[in-house]
Amino acid sequence: MVALVLDAFIVPVIGHLSDQTRSRWGRRHPCTFAAAIPLGLSDLLQWNLPTGAAMARWRA
Known part of the structure; x- marks a missing residue:
């Protein structure tokens, strides 16, 4: 839901800038x-x- 709310505000701004x-x-x-x-x-x-070592920690 947070992504949809942010998207509702960001997309019109980006559209205006590109226009x-x-x-x-x-x-x-x-x-x-x-x-x-x-x-x-x-x-x-x-x-x-x-x-390497970083991957070994993820395979715990």
Whole structure:
């Protein structure tokens, strides 16, 4: 429920910012390009598991 409430406030703000963006690439492309960096980082962290001593603690 917390995520839905936060989403209800954040999405209109992001939409307004993307509507007001004027660049040579258009309105939405700079936002899409900027989102690729955190998305790639989160994907990397999600699918690469820790190894060694750190992993041994998780297998308790």
